[in-house]
Amino acid sequence: MSALGEVVSLAHLTITAIEEGKRLLSGSTEIIDEVAASLTEIFGGSADEGVGLAVGRVETTRTELAESATLLDMVTTSLLGYLDSIGATGFDSPTAHTQRGMSSVSTQKPGTWLHKSAAEHVDDRGSEIGRTPIVKARNHVREVATERELTCLFRALSSGARPVDKPGYPGSLMRHSDHTTVGYRTRSKTSPYPTLDISTAQGGRIKIHINGDQWGKRA
Structure with missing residues (x-):
């Protein structure tokens, strides 16, 4: 973690x-x-x-x-x-x-979080995002504490991408020029909260769930 x-x-x-x-x-x-x-x-x-x-x-x-x-x-x-x-x-x-009296100019490059693109986060299995699940799950799943943070991640990692029309996808799906997709799914079979789906053209993927329980304890 x-x-x-x-x-x-x-x-x-x-x-x-x-x-x-x-x-x-x-x-x-x-x-x-x-x-x-x-x-x-x-x-x-x-x-x-x-x-x-x-x-x-x-x-x-x-x-x-x-x-x-x-x-x-x-x-x-x-x-x-x-x-x-x-x-x-x-x-x-x-x-x-x-x-803070600053101009609204961010040093963060569009389409990145902690200066890594969506594809780069997939490549390292989301190790810089949140934590590993406190309940055993597949190694492509990460957890964050709040819906606010999930929304923040989506806005960051989808910045500069184009909307994708995918019938049946329950939420917003965006695609970058490298064909990495970032989706904000409002419904999930395993959670009552939204989920973030990130997939690369090479078949890599991570999912990010919300779980505010036991935060601060290592998985």
């Missing part, structure tokens, strides 16, 4: 977790706002010291929630900056470039 591939997957997993945390913080902030409005309506004009203390605590809590969201944004920016620096975002990241 590639140490760099694991780091990249963990970074994406962390970004996804941060986004969920921010969503929960936003919900908490809305509740605090409702509480503050209710307290003001109930005790408006009251000189009771206890009431004043309660209102003050509510306001402090709201400030702390806002500061926490800002800190999480800073962590996300740092992670996106790191991924971009090693060419692992796979495509221009508007969020990363905007937050």
